[in-house]
Amino acid sequence: MQDVLIVAVPLIAALTGAIYGYRRCGARQWGWLAGGIAGVLLAAGICYVTGQGKTGGYLAGIVGTVMAMVALIMAAAILAGAMIRGTHELIARPPRLTPSGPAGAAVLGLLSIAMILISAAE
Helix, strand or coil: CHHHHHHHHHHHHHHHHHHHHHHHHHCCCHHHHHHHHHHHHHHHHHHHHHHHCCCCCCCCCHHHHHHHHHHHHHHHHHHHHHHHHHHHHHHHCCCCCCCCCCHHHHHHHHHHHHHHHHHHHC
């Protein structure tokens, strides 16, 4: 079970971030794109600080550090998704995507909040 989680959690974070970056770049929603990256980076910082504040016990704060790394993977995936869409536009000229609502940002926000809560609950 742990082996599946070790692979599944970063993979889900990376896929979510890449899809978010691709769609926001395709719809030319630069503010939403920058806000998503900033929110995930803020969550990474909070997770890291929370993990470093733990004392006592064996591997105290490891969950906060791992959640911070997962958040950094998600932020990098958002950038990668936007770069993939930009490259796709340069090569093939795909149709512009329709602007998407705040649902993608809500998913990123919920994942960020979940990472912070898991980090704090350790």
